[in-house]
Amino acid sequence: MPPHFFVSLPAPSLSLLPPPTTTISLSLSSLSPPPPPTNRGRTTTVRSSMEDRRRSRVSLFPPLPHRDLMLDVISAVDSRLSPHLLPSSVPSDVLSFRNPTGSSLGSLDIRRGSPASSVDFMLESWLHCRLPTGALDITTLLAFLNGSTDAPHLMMELIQASPTALVLLLDLLPRKDLPLHQHYLDDFYHRTQLDRQRQQLESLPQVRPYRSPSLYVRSIFSPTAVAVAVDCGEGAESVMEDIVRARLGSVAREYVRVWSDECACSTKQMEASETAHMRRRDGLIKAKAIEIDLSANLPRLFGPDVSNRVVAEIQKAFGEQR
Template identity: 55%
Template sequence: MLQLRSPPPATSSPSSAVSFPTLAPRLLPLRRRRRGAGSQLGGKTSSAVRASSAAAPGATEPEVMVEVAHREVARALASLAEARLGARLLPSAVPPDVAEFRSGGGAGNAVGSLDVRRGAPGSTIDFMLQSSLHCKVPNGAIDITSLLIFLNASTDAPHFLMEFIQGSPTSIVVLLDLLPRKDLALHPEYIERYYENTQVDKQREKVEELPQARPYRSRSLFVRSTFSLTAILMSIDCGQGGEGTLEEIVRGQLATAARALLQIWLDSCADHTSEMEEGERENMIKRDQIVRSKSIEVDLTSNLPRMFGPDVADRVIAEIQKAFGVQEA
């Protein structure tokens, strides 16, 4: 979750030329902008971007959030979730210097955005988090887009997780899952209710059929243990000259799988409340907290400061900790 590592290079695979429809975009807090123009947030130019745009004469122009296909997919799915959840999501209260942030005091090589909407009282929603990161590296750039919708303790239904990690113009790692909140081996009825009856595994099978796809495995054994058996954890590599093919796959098969998974989650999980014994609920809450804390420890505290510097990283991590409901380490 919230992976900040560059995906490992994948082996080259043959590409296919198929036409897929383009998803209509919705603006994220940070978006592609014209040279010299300010990024818009809620109709206003943010102070963070205004400050970062005022580079000294002759200085290198600050990095901007580039538009890539998987961000369009994430925006479309976020819009779908917001439309369905409606008043169950509170307005975002993320401060401007976290909603949009960049490295190097505004002139660095990394730029990011974060939006968190908490669940309304009485709903099953804990929070919905959207984030985008773009970082220039010596051999190119890394672009990461995340959409997480986590539920609270009124239900044991799985969380929704989607992340795209693009390390080159021709390759991407995709993480899609209904993130389980119980030990699946101890609760076969949980597998049946949320994974077998919903036929969610069909989406993984479809993505696996792509000739450019191969399994992706996190270096962290703990991270691997948190996913379900039906998770889509794939590395897509289209080989040299495969930029167009990758974009088609992202807008086509990956967008279709992500939308189907989100629809299953909205229909089968988002509105589900669970009768649980107190001990069972306490165990679930403990599991949730461990997963959230470890996610921040493994992925954020070790990597975000290197990308954005300690001051920016501290602000962003603090806001994510607040959303996750975990104490600062």
């Protein structure tokens, strides 16, 4: 089972084919802009420098169809949250890491929310693993909010086993028991019409619903979560490129827009008991993410020294909840 946050997949049976040459570019200009920073010029320069460093790190990974999509989505979320995030303190040997043989590559970056913001952290993770049964690429984006709001977290993960097969997980992770909080269900999931995005995606002949073998994993998703497997068939790289660009890109853009408009940087007055319950729920989800996948599987791919460094940085972000 590969190391990732919210899905358990068997090792891929297909070897990684030569990468496609088409570059995919997804425009996310329709997202709501972040509040204007105090020093716009300096903030823009810092963000541009961070973006350059991110693209430099990611250039070491295979140029699969989903890479540019994830880069654009991460950049859009980073731009939205940037005024509310602290600079990254992740050490260089966790920003980029590999196993001794070079068969597994990884990159992890985490930015914590500033003390006055409602952002807990933003995490991006890139993994490329050459396994005996084939190659696997996993890219994860998490944007978690803290106890000053009950708005959902944002989660997006793409798992690609070949240029023509991938799994997409995309959701606004609920932080309340939806049957007990009808207004929460209405505000974030019904009124936003997110389920239309899932329905349109699942109508494609190459797309089928994906069901995690873990009942626990399924239990934390919302009713409008996108959890799909895309299989275009051997030799259909161009079809996959079109689906990633036109369909997955459109769905991802809408989910990020809704989260940016309705959830990011929001605040809400809550009873102390309600806040405590929500924080406990958040903490359990974080702990399970480490327990189920990371601690068990990273050592197999990267060895104990590298995996310990990576898990320690994630635990630091997950454990310092506000």
